[in-house]
Amino acid sequence: MAHRSAVVRNLRRTMVVIASSFSVLLSIGAFAQSPILQISLKPGELSIPRGSSASTSLQVANTSIHEADEIEIVLLSESLTMVPVAVIEVLDPFETTSIDVWLTVPDESPEGEREALFEIVYTYCIGDLCFQILEELSLTLNVHPPSETTVEPIVPPIVGPVKPAAPPQWPAIVPIMLGILLVGALVLARWVGRRWWIVLMLLAVMGGGFGLGLRFGQDQQAQSIGAVLCTSCVGIEEAPRREPSLSASAREALERIAEPIELLFFTATWCQACPYAKAMVDQAVEIQPGISVRVVDVDEDKDTARLHGIVQSERTIVPAIYRADTDRVLFGIEDLETRLIELLEESP
Amino acid sequence: MKIARGRRIGQSFGMLLGLFGATGIGMTHLIFPGLHCYACPWAITICPIGLAQNLIVFGTVPYYWIAMIVLYGLAAGRGFCGWFCPFGTLNDLLSFRKVKIRDTVSYSKFFVLIGTLLAAWVFTDTVFCKLCPASSLEASIPYLFMGIARVNRPFLIHMGTLAATLVGMVLIARFWCRYLCPMGALLSLFNRVSFLRLKLDEKRCSRCAACTSDCPMGIEPHTQHDNHNCIKCGRCVDGCHLNALSMDFSLKDSP
Structure with missing residues (x-):
């Protein structure tokens, strides 16, 4: 008996230690997921004579196990001009790339130090959810009067990404x-x-x-x-490549809907799970013509996406289905049939 | 009881490190010296088994990983299972039936380890992570409450492996550590060289086997003090009335 009570006491003490450490940590609790690209400008400072051009290099490193797609750089500062930069279509996990960014300062530009602001847009998918990330980057410009000896640099019309040389391989021995x-x-x-x-x-x-x-x-x-979130560890399903098919009970539920319903379907070209979700919504419309769907490409109409909570703290999440009269939104495709029917059956 | 207290502090510290991300610190470069899921929302360390699989998938020669494993192995071997690993602590909490270990069956964890690495290579995916009960507990369940994970097939598989492991732990003390843990298998390779070790003074030992009844791993410390399954928890040291067993952290050669 003495032995058993010692075990119980031991167990109780251990539980108290665990419970208290848990509660302390959870009360402080914050959860943040890292962005998957590390982006920088080298050099971060440029000295340009008025009416002339200079270049800096945009360094992009994918630090995750996910592929980053459609990496685009946009110049936000209106008083400057940038030579169009080719979109980096795909950056594989752990790959790095760099791209030259040419800036021109107009003749009438004031002299002195100023900031050039850029926006970097890229997308990636974890499981059935795809994210679009917006990051801002700034460059310090030192505009000075043109000197007579300044030679205008040759500006290439379109700049493409440059792959750095592969790191040296160590001998297999x-x-x-x-x-x-x-x-x-x-x-x-x-x-x-x-x-x-x-x-x-x-x-x-x-x-x-x-x-x-x-x-x-x-x-x-x-x-x-x-x-980066390990989807295998959490148990998140990957985007399916097959066509969805609505079950008999879902079809019956759809037929019962009497009121007209207006849906907004938020999609993007880079979203892998969107075709599946769209196909399911299309099937629902086929069965219940009272449902009207407006497709919104989040890249083309960011304002509508922002208005309906599809863009949250500069992260766009698609696929998303929004019902106007109930102001409810569905993300992802997990168990979509049940959730879609729930969304449609809800009375405003 | 001195060792028991020290071990509780060690285990609390292990759990604290495992959940330290709750303070807002992001992922560090450290590899965890035990089985702790890096997908845990509060993890700041990398799971050695998850990392090994990823490195195989990406075809990297894992110099850094090997160095870290050797460092941990050399320092304490399986001592981390007994003193630090949060999943080991869970095993400890459910250690009710300290039955004798089946030595030959205990090699099954090496099959789990080899199977894990092979599966990563063949399927170019982290297959073990899809089944790992530590990630079920530390990643799937928290993410379910955060609304990111949903109850679907992969999630249910996770819950299934967790439930099976929990039942195993209740029926056999330290079931996961004894028979299935791939990290335990890795560290056990170092058990005979590690600086932290269990020492037996054969002159004092009366072979009363009191230590055996205390051992959560079900080994016989008085005959196998350097067994590869020993997690160096020190229960046998506390339980030995003749002080024949002791814990030792030294650089000296083993006798």
Whole structure:
């Protein structure tokens, strides 16, 4: 009995420690997901004579396991002009790229220091939800009077992304040697127990591992892998490639709807799950012609998207289905049939 | 009871590190020395098993990962399972039936480890993460309450593996750590070289086997003090009336 009460006491104490650490942390609680691209301008400061052009390089690094799509740079400052920059269609996980940005300062521009403001727009998808991210970036411009010796730089008409040279490959013998050393040390340890030379072998593997790992930026890569939501861990379903088909009960529910309903369907060209959601809405309209759908491309009509809560803190989330009279919105395609019917059956 | 208290502090610290992201700190470059899901909304460290799978998917030679694992292995081996790992702590809380370990069956965790790495290579996906009960508890459930995860097939699979593991833990103390944990398998390779170790003074030992009844891993510390399954929790040390067992952190060669 004494033993059992000790176990219970132990258990209780452990529970108290866990519960208190949980509650302290949860009360402080904040949850933020990192943006997936690291964007910077190099140099971050430009000196341009009035009426002339200069370039800076936009450095983009995808630090996530997700592919970033349609990366676009837009100049927000109206008093400057920028040579059109090609859209970076796809940036694969852990890839980096750079692109030259040419700016022209007009003749009548005032002299002195000023800011040039850019907006970077890109999209990515996690599971069945796709996000569009807007980030602002600024560049310090130092406008000075034109000197007579200034040579006008040749401005290329369209600038495309430049892929940096691949990092140097280490000879395969290095990882093989490290592997042999590690396995050897562990096998010997199992056999003879701990000896100083086995510890030394392991320390060599550790040193080599840290040296090479840090040299190749693998700590940064590891951080990037950790920073992005692991959909496998959470259990988020990926976007389906098949056509949806409404069930018999959903069809019956749709036929029962008497009032006309107005829906807004928010979509985007970069959204992978939107075709599935759109096909399901189309099927619903086919069965119940009282439902009218207006399709809104969030890239073309950002104001409407913002008005209906599709853009939240500069993040656009699609697919989204909005019902006007109840002011309700559905995101994603998970269990869409049930949620869509619920949305449609709700009385205003 | 000294060791028990120290271990509780260690386990609380492990849990605190596991949830430290609640303070607003983002993901760091650190690899967690245990099984703790990096998709946990409050994680600031990377899951070693999740990272290993990702590195296989991306075809990276994992220098940094190896260095971290060797560092942890050399320091304490499976000591992290007993003193630090939050999922190990959950196993501890449900350790009611300290039955004897089946030594041959305990090698199953190596199959889980190899299977995890192979599956990542064959399917170019983090297959183990889809089944991992630690992520079910630490990622799926929090995200369900946050409205990001939904009750769907992958989510139910997660709940299924979690429920099965919990039942296993209740029936067999430290069930997950004994038979299934891939991180435990990795660290157990270092158990005989690690600086933190369990020492046995054979002259003092009367072979009374009091230590065996205390061992959550179901091993016999008085005959197998350097067993690869030993999580160095020190319960046997606290339980030994003759002080034949002791915990030791030293750089000396093993006898």
